[in-house]
Amino acid sequence: MTPKLDKVDYSILAKIQNNAKITNLQLAETIGLSPASTLERVKRLETQGIIKSYHARLNRYKLALHVHFWLQVCLHNLTHESIQSFKQDIEQIPEVIACYQVTGETDFLLSVLSTDLISYQGILSSKLSEIKVIKSIRTMTVLSTLKETGIPIIPPHHSHSRS
Template identity: 45%
Template sequence: MSSTLKLDQIDRKVLEILQSNAKITNAQLSKEIGLSPAPTLERVKKLEQAGIIKSYHAQLDPEKVGLGVTTFVQITLVGHKKVVTESFVEKVNSIADIIECHHITGTGDFLLKVISKDISTYQKLMLEKINEIEEVASTQTMVILSTFKESKTLPLP
């Protein structure tokens, strides 16, 4: 199935419910959408097979697991050749503290979301890992002071 699967109202409702509570039982989900359990399960499997539902995760509280500093780091590369970009991305994917990597337009080339225990741990990561990536020409860090909205729910069109 393609990723442009036509979604009806029931599919949208399934996706809205699963985005807010992925641990819901099939029986409860079927009650909430008004179908019996078998067709509900078929719809969920169809959405998974189409790649619309990519995975299920537990969302952790960073501070409660000892991660107190979140930053966005804008990266400018030394060049824009495919080999430079691919090499950079491969290296970034091997650094666990980098939890997101986005190819962007504008003054930079990439935007990284980095999470660390504290500022000194972040500084060590920058000095010993990120700044040592030979494809990196420059970095600009923005430290997150407060977060007022952080939705993991996609607004379905």
């Protein structure tokens, strides 16, 4: 069941997603509520699981992670056991920063960061190729990032009836 949120809740979510280090006082001032009411709303959003956690957004280039790849992965078969085995193996590879099960010509889409092509080749040959349930991998190299944001914070539209 989707929790009922109002405009203030959406405003809180947008502000926190943009700056997780915002103080409760700063947040209260920007949304026009008292600090106590603001804190109560944030706690409710956390309890409802809408705010899952707080993170620092790191600059991958400053950490020498200069190349980003998207991998299309197909498994030999999509049994529950194969998927669980694949999931467990992928969780052990820190360079795989995201993994999505998808529909279409491929089974999974992986986002992988690496320092350079030689390092990626090592990940491919010594880590990914060792995963027995994988049938094939197609690699795409990201040339540039045109847009990268958090999730859209869009209040639902309410239908207006005419009198």
